[in-house]
Amino acid sequence: MNEDKHDKKWLTNYAFPCFTIERNSLDKLPHIKDIEEFLEGNYSLEKVRDYFFIAHNLSTIRKARKDFYYFPHLVIPYYIIGIEEEGVVGVVNEPFYQDLSVPLCSVFFKNSKLDQARSRGVFREEDILRDINMGNIIVTHNFEIVDSGTTEEFEKYDYLYKE
Numbered sequence: 001m002n003e004d005k006h007d008k009k010w011l012t013n014y015a016f017p018c019f020t021i022e023r024n025s026l027d028k029l030p031h032i033k034d035i036e037e038f039l040e041g042n043y044s045l046e047k048v049r050d051y052f053f054i055a056h057n058l059s060t061i062r063k064a065r066k067d068f069y070y071f072p073h074l075v076i077p078y079y080i081i082g083i084e085e086e087g088v089v090g091v092v093n094e095p096f097y098q099d100l101s102v103p104l105c106s107v108f109f110k111n112s113k114l115d116q117a118r119s120r121g122v123f124r125e126e127d128i129l130r131d132i133n134m135g136n137i138i139v140t141h142n143f144e145i146v147d148s149g150t151t152e153e154f155e156k157y158d159y160l161y162k163e
Helices: 008-017 032-039 044-065 067-075 111-117 125-131 149-163
Strands: 075-084 087-092 104-111 135-140 143-148
Touching: 008 032, 008 044, 008 143, 032 044, 032 111, 044 135, 044 149, 067 075, 075 104, 075 149, 087 111, 087 149, 104 111, 135 149
Parallel strands: none
Antiparallel strands: 075 087, 075 135, 087 104, 135 143
16 A cells, blocks of 8 residues: 555544544544654554554553443454445454454444445545455444455454453
């Protein structure tokens, strides 16, 4: 992927579910200083993934074990197991989140959700069909699609979630 490491597109995509009417930009996010410190000016997809799958998720898991409210706030990778006329079926990509509640272990992405993600640039324009394909991964953050790719792209994070 040829992308500018200074372009904040991927950070914006991953943080999008945290935006509200009052908190409508990256600089208004409560943990933006921590995020910026981790990224060190590198906003590439790989570095943004590293932040959200490592720092963000590990912090959220600690909170979620005390308060179930935080579980949906995890960045969750779903393995595509079915493509239907109305949308895509996904199950949580093991070995991720063995302690996820049953409602979070599988998901159905309606075409309207896929279209919203496409309009935000989540699916890479050069190969959209590659992203929505059996065996690939769709990543959500607070129930919003924020990223996609192959299982190989995400396997480097597997070790973090194995017991």
